[in-house]
Every structure is written in structure tokens, then in C-alpha cells.
Amino acid sequence: MIVADRKPLDEILASIRDRRKILVMACGGCVTVCLSGGSKAAEVLASQIRMARDKEGRPIEITLATPERQCEPEYLAALKAEVESAETVLSTACGVGVQAMAEHYPERIVVPALNTKFMGYPVQHGLWEERCAGCGDCVLEWTGGLCPVARCAKKLLNGPCGGSSGGKCETSTPENPVDCVWQLIYDRLKRLNRLETLGRIRPPKDWRTATETGQRKIRFEEVML
Amino acid sequence: MKAGSRLERVLAAGQFAVTSELGPPQNADPEPIRKKAALYQGKVDGVNITDNQTAVVRLSSIASAAIALPCGVEPIIQMVCRDRNRIALQSDLLGAAALGIRNVLLLSGDHQKFGNHPSAKGVFDLDSVQLIAMVKGMRDERKFLCGDPIKDHEPRFFIGAVENPFADPFEFRVARLAKKVEAGADFIQTQCVFDLPRFEAWMKLVVREGLHRRVSILAGLTPVRSPKALHYMKNEVAGMSIPDELIRRMEAAKDPKEEGVAICVELIRKVRQIEGVAGIHLMPIGWESIAPTILERAGLLPRPEV
Numbered sequence: 001m002i003v004a005d006r007k008p009l010d011e012i013l014a015s016i017r018d019r020r021k022i023l024v025m026a027c028g029g030c031v032t033v034c035l036s037g038g039s040k041a042a043e044v045l046a047s048q049i050r051m052a053r054d055k056e057g058r059p060i061e062i063t064l065a066t067p068e069r070q071c072e073p074e075y076l077a078a079l080k081a082e083v084e085s086a087e088t089v090l091s092t093a094c095g096v097g098v099q100a101m102a103e104h105y106p107e108r109i110v111v112p113a114l115n116t117k118f119m120g121y122p123v124q125h126g127l128w129e130e131r132c133a134g135c136g137d138c139v140l141e142w143t144g145g146l147c148p149v150a151r152c153a154k155k156l157l158n159g160p161c162g163g164s165s166g167g168k169c170e171t172s173t174p175e176n177p178v179d180c181v182w183q184l185i186y187d188r189l190k191r192l193n194r195l196e197t198l199g200r201i202r203p204p205k206d207w208r209t210a211t212e213t214g215q216r217k218i219r220f221e222e223v224m225l
Numbered sequence: 226m227k228a229g230s231r232l233e234r235v236l237a238a239g240q241f242a243v244t245s246e247l248g249p250p251q252n253a254d255p256e257p258i259r260k261k262a263a264l265y266q267g268k269v270d271g272v273n274i275t276d277n278q279t280a281v282v283r284l285s286s287i288a289s290a291a292i293a294l295p296c297g298v299e300p301i302i303q304m305v306c307r308d309r310n311r312i313a314l315q316s317d318l319l320g321a322a323a324l325g326i327r328n329v330l331l332l333s334g335d336h337q338k339f340g341n342h343p344s345a346k347g348v349f350d351l352d353s354v355q356l357i358a359m360v361k362g363m364r365d366e367r368k369f370l371c372g373d374p375i376k377d378h379e380p381r382f383f384i385g386a387v388e389n390p391f392a393d394p395f396e397f398r399v400a401r402l403a404k405k406v407e408a409g410a411d412f413i414q415t416q417c418v419f420d421l422p423r424f425e426a427w428m429k430l431v432v433r434e435g436l437h438r439r440v441s442i443l444a445g446l447t448p449v450r451s452p453k454a455l456h457y458m459k460n461e462v463a464g465m466s467i468p469d470e471l472i473r474r475m476e477a478a479k480d481p482k483e484e485g486v487a488i489c490v491e492l493i494r495k496v497r498q499i500e501g502v503a504g505i506h507l508m509p510i511g512w513e514s515i516a517p518t519i520l521e522r523a524g525l526l527p528r529p530e531v
Contacts, residue, residue: 153336154306154347158354159401161333162389162416163463170463171336186394198397201404204311204355204370 001030002094003128004037004114009048015111016049016088019060023086024049024113025079025101026066027093034128037092037114039066045092045113070097076104083108118150136209136216142197144188149205151181157202160186227364227411228383230327231299232271234531235504236412236441241497242504243525244301244414244443245516246273247293249284255292258284261513262296268517268526269298271328273414273506276303280340287317291324301385302326305334310350311359311370318360322380330385330414331356353386354401354408360384361409384409389416390427392464399430406440413440414506417447417458420466421495428499437501444496447508448489448515452476486519493523 006012016022024046032038046062053060065082067075070093083089083101088109091098095116102110118130133150139157140147149155153171160182163170172178189195209216226233235242245265250257265272272293276286290300302321304314321329333353337345351359359370360382367379386405390398402413418424424444431437449455452475459467471488478484489507496502505525509516520526 153338154333154349154352156333156349156352158352158404159397160392160394161353162387162392163336164393165463166393168463171338172463180393182397183394186397195400199400199404201354201358201408204351204359207350 001033001119002096002116003034003118003120003130004031004094004116006036006041006045006092006114007112009052012045012090012111012113013049013052016060016090019088021061021086022049022063022088022090023082024062024064025070025083025089025091025093025097026064027070027091027097028066029069029071029093029097031092031094031097031114034120034122035126037094039064042066042092045090070094071100073100073104076100133210135205135207137206139202142200143185144192144194146181146185146188148181148185151179153178155205156182157205159198228327228381230271230383231531232301232328232412233383235270235529238529238531240529240531241525242271242412242441242443243269243507243520243528244271244273244504245269245507245509245513246275247289247513248275248278248511249286249289251281251283253284255284258289258292259296262293262298264513264516266297267528268520269507270504270528271301272298273301273303273330273508276305276334277308277340278303279335280307280337280342280345282341287321287324287326290321290326294325299328300326301328301330303330303332304356305332306349306351306353306356307334307337307347310348314351314356315359315363315369318363318380318382322378322382327381327383328385329360329382330387331360331410332387354404357384357386357405357408357410365409384411385414386410386412387414387416389464390418390424391416391420391466395423395427398427399434399436402431402436402440403434406436410440412443412503414443415445416464417445417508418492418496419447419455419458419471420468421492423466424496425499428501432501437503441503442501443504443506444499444502445506445508446489446492446496447510448512448519449475449485450512451481451485486515486522489519490522493519493525 024042026039026042027037065079083105090113091101092113098112119132120128121131123129130150135149164180167183169178169180247261274286274289277283286302290302293300337347362368364381367375388402452472455467455472458465
């Protein structure tokens, strides 16, 4: 799922500095699961904003809404009345949700309350780790199901660099331990008796499938109207 | 001859090779490069010129090499994957060859978080294995990476790569070396050897795979001036193995500088006895002036005529 993290309150307050009436738009999708932008997180944010503004002597009127998913037009259309009665929409969705709102309501200012981080996996309660970089050319078949594009600090495709030590990446620190994904790949392929796959030289990656051509698109002609 | 550099000729003649290292300054002054190059003149077979080492901005490796070349040393320009994509790398390879540079050393590069611009975007368009294959393709197939032909004047380099016998996973280190050899590495410089038993174990695997016959392996060696330097490398540098015994020896020394030189000379003599070691790469980080003394005491001077 998409994992996001809330922006610092001061940054959010600055983005709605002159506003007197805002709509805090939560999202019932990924950001609810990662606890950063669901209805509960949005309520907490709304009360923090109210308190800060009351303290400044400039109270703010806040309404709340939580569509099932902010990234789909069907859910956004249903929120027309709420959106139009607010000066600004403060979205606690991921970057896709914020842009979907802006696209759907071109007359409204939409500002983000979150920093969208990555596509990740909850490795333990309250801890998410990046798993996929959306590079558009999946390599997991020969890497034992562990992605070096997303998880190696140098995106290496031909094995670990000289900084892999004791299973950790050279960028690892005691405060922020980072596993060397190539150590994990090696261990897993060894267990699966498939180490020979690592002996082959992998050619340079074609980054056109990743972000290098600007906006990427997927077409599914059969369902196009 | 692939590139005809002195290093290539020394190794082809079966002589024990010596390379060293020169770190460019953090400003636009050519003088420190000339001074350090003068120290090495006639004493080594090639001098690595580091490429923004530890991700700290320094005078460019290729420009430094062009400054060092008339001082009578043969530069080995280092090229890392961190700062340039395949377009810039190939362009710089053409430029380096046109300037008369004949040796390259290709590596992934320290992560940008360690340097003075930790907020920089790391490029890593290619990895080191792919970079080696690209440089070989430009030389031997006269082709750019995209397949377009290079119409005469192809860049001809003696291709170096690195390997770290002290990094993990240990068993994969030889497999990765094999990939670099397969990709086109002509010589290998290793990470600094302090942990001799581990280096010997790695070399045994290298010899067992017959890789020493396909690539020339130069053992990396670093003279240290104080026990502090060893502590630093042990604790702060990923993928280094420093035996405690060596630290104790440096701590007990009355004259740590002299002890550091003695240790380095001993290590040179020992690695020279190991089957498959074709030379040494001396990395006197920030202590270039000691290199001639060490080489003299290790019996590596004068350098052979080739």
C-alpha cells in the first residue's frame, strides 16, 4: 500500500494561514491503514489546528469528510456540497488523492497534509518499510522476491557493493538500521538453491519504464469508453 | 596491448605492480596535484586519482589527471556511478582518452549521505559491473552503450575495478569478482588489507576459481600513523576488518608513525607471498609523502624498465 507521513503542524498551519473555513478531507484507503490520514487522524489534525488558531485569536471553522478513497472520481463527486462551502481543502490523502481533488474541483485550493513516502509493507505494528519503487520492469523473479531497485541505496543489479557489512547497508546507523537487501537476496536464493541466477550479468536498466519520461500511463483498451 | 599503459606493460611482463593514490584538493589549485604527482614520479606504475571520494566535492578526477600527466605519472582515473548517468560517463571517457589517460578504475562509489552534500540525488544509473562492461564495449567493440558505432578513435583504457574481500556476504565476494572479470576488468584493486587471514582465505577462493589468471589482483594497503586511524576505520567505515592485535601493536608503539610504516612494509612482504597477488595498491590516505619510504623499504624500488 501507499505509505505516508503527516507533515509538521507548523507547515500545515502556514499553508492555511489566511483561511477561515476549511474542509479537512480524510481518506478511507491506504492512509487509514498506515494511520496517517484516515478519519481518526483527520479529527486529531482538525483539533490541533483549531487549538492553534484559537490561541492566535484567529479561530477557524473546520468541517470533516472521509470518502472511501480520495483517488477515485466517483467518491469525490459525492462531496460537492462540502467542498464548495469551504475556502480550502486540506487533504490527508496521499499525493494521488490530493491531485484527484484538485483535478475534480479546479476552482478550489487543495493543500496536502501528508508527505507521501513509498509503497510499503508493515513489518511490525507501527513500522512500515519501502518495498516497491514502481520502476515499471519487475525484477523480483530472479532476486528471490526481494527488490534491489527499491531497497538497495545504490539500486545495484549485480550484487552487493563493498559497503555491505554484517547484513547491513553502508548507510545503516544504530538509530536507523537498514538491511543490505543483497545480503537478504543472497541468503534467500541460497536457501532456494537458486544462487546461479546471481552469477549472470544483468544489463543496464531501461529507466524509461520508471520515472524518466515524465508521467507514465497504463491503457486498458477493452474498458475504454 | 589493450591500452598500452605502463601498468598494463608491467603486469604483462609478469612484474610485481605498484599503484598508489592521489586525492585532489577541495579547491581549484593545481599545485597540490603537481606536488603529490612529483612524489610518485618513477616510483609507481600508476596513480589512482579519486573521484569525489566519500562523496565530498573535489577537483575533478579527469582534470587532476590532466594536470598530473605532464609530471611524469600515469594516472588511473576513478569513476563512480553515483554522480553521472551513462551519457555523462561516456562523454567523460571520451574526454579522458583524448587527454591521454590510459587507465580507469570503475566503482559504485560511496553513498552521497557520507559526503558534504547529503541532500544530493544519487544517480546510480549504472552499477559498477555494467560500467565495466560499457567501457570494455567502447574499447573492444567500438560501440557506445546504445549500440551506435564509435567511428575510429575509440577510447582505449586498461580497465580496473575494485573488490572488498572484507565485506559480506563473504562467499559471494568471489562470485562478484568473477562477474567483474566477465564484464571486462583487467585489474583489481582490493580494499585495504589489515586482516591477512581473511584476505588469504579470499585469495584461496580466487585462485580456486582460476580468476587470478584472468585478472591481475593488486592488494590494497594503507599505512596508518596512529591507533586512532585504525579505531576510526574499524568503527566508522563499512566493510573494513581491523584485527584487535594490530590496534594493540599500534597503541604500544613508542613511535606510532614508524610502527605504521613497519606494519605496512610487513604486510607488503606477506601479500607478495600469496599465490595470485600480482601487485599492491598503496593508499596512504592524506600521507602521500610516506609512499617512497615504504616502497623503498619493501624492496619495490626502482621500478622495472618495461
